[in-house]
Amino acid sequence: MKPTRRSIITALLLFTLAACATTDAGITIEDAWVRPSPAGILEGVNTGAFMVIRNLGDQADRLIGADCPAARVVEIHETTMVNDVMSMRPVAAVEVPAGGEVQLKPGSYHLMLIDLQQTLAPGDEIEITLIFERAGRVAFKAVVRE
Ligand SMILES: [Cu+2]
Secondary structure, three states: OOOOHHHHHHHHHHHHHHHOEEOOOOEEEEEEEEOOOOOOOOOOOOEEEEEEEEEOOOOOEEEEEEEOOOEEEEEEEEEEEEOOEEEEEEOOOEEEOOOOEEEEOOOOEEEEEEEEOOOOOOOOEEEEEEEEOOOEEEEEEEEEOO
16 A cells, blocks of 8 residues: 555654653653563563653753553662672662753663563563653653664
8 A cells, every 4th residue: 555645744753752752841852772681581670771861941850760661660770880890779860950961871870670571672662751850751662772
């Protein structure tokens, strides 16, 4: 079937929504991705989720939580070096400065998806919601990749 103009526009719109989410308070989520789960193992598996949070607004905001239907619990973590040993610890909040950005990336801040409820294979997409003090809940899709 030949794609209609309307179906092309719908597809483009869905793609745009999936790639980027912006709120009225000016929070934008970009480049969201999740590490795949190890093949064949499901129970008790944890993985990391990463993204760039941009604050286009003129007031600072704070990331204070997250959820994801693919995981039983989601924590905000920070990777730290203690006596040359890399470890992670939960943090209560991450500040996103006005007009600035925070990168959640390997070796730094990240979301820990704890006790996955499904396998995550490269190419899958999962929904994640970040919770901000000012902007409230911001939902977006993250792609599973290495
Ligand atoms: Cu972690």
